[in-house]
């Protein structure tokens with residue numbers, strides 16, 4: 001029986017059809033998806049903090065409205081993704097507990113501080129840009145609810161990237177001090193952006209199985225290369241440089257060569273020792289605790305509605 005089910009699962013994946021919540025799936029597939037989607041959801045929610053930090057200090061009403069809309073989108077992305085984990089039998093409350101207890105991770109990028117308003121532009125351009133590179137292939141991932149959530153998320157991410165690039169273009173047309181601010185932000189965010197694709201392929205323990213299950217569609221190094229190639233003409237148009245002396249076009253490969261990020265720093269940040277890890281998690285924990293009354297009130301309201309429907313109230 002299980003052999004039949006396993007064969008059907010393999011066939012569905014191999015034929016590029018989608019696995020749906022009620023379909024049989026191997027336990028490892030379910031566990032891998034819950035881990036990956038939860039990590040992705042946590043990243044969206046924690047990712048609101050570095051930018052939320054600047055909403056009250058935006059330089060104009062227009063910039064404030066754009067930033068506010070973007071940060072709200074990220075909350076929405078977190079919600080779609082937590083909902084996708086629930087179709088796999090996960091409990092959203094438990095996932096949040098795991099995040100604030102440090103048992104589940106989120107993207108390393110959100111552990112770096114945002115020092116100037118130029119960081120809002122560079123995050124949109126480079127960080128949301130890297131997210132798009134990572135996420136566009138996930139629109140074809142083998143698990144249906146995740147793939148469908150990613151289609152909507154990717155549409156919103158492209159607005160995030162454009163608003164960032166447009167902000168930087170505006171600053172680059174401004175004063176020398178504004179141009180310097182943009183270059184400084186690019187210098188600080190370039191290497192952490194490259195780290196967003198995860199460790200080099202030979203150190204990425206989950207890649208092979210995830211590729212076989214078609215959860216993941218490209219390796220970390222493939223996506224990193226694509227991102228570098230995509231970012232170079234954008235940097236030239238903007239008039240900024242990346243802080244990598246090894247970065248240059250290689251006509252034989254048809255790609256840019258580039259240096260390696262500091263992987264030691266990456267593992268430190270992933271291990272909880274980045275510049276802002278403890279602040280990010282403490283902030284999330286406080287928001288969760290402060291929101292307890294809302295969850296209790298919503299549960300009480302739902303129970304009351306249920307009772308009145310059953311004619312008991």
Ligand SMILES: [Fe+2]
Nearest residue numbers: 044073074077
């Ligand atoms: Fe997002």
Ligand SMILES: [Fe+2]
Nearest residue numbers: 074128157160
């Ligand atoms: Fe985004």
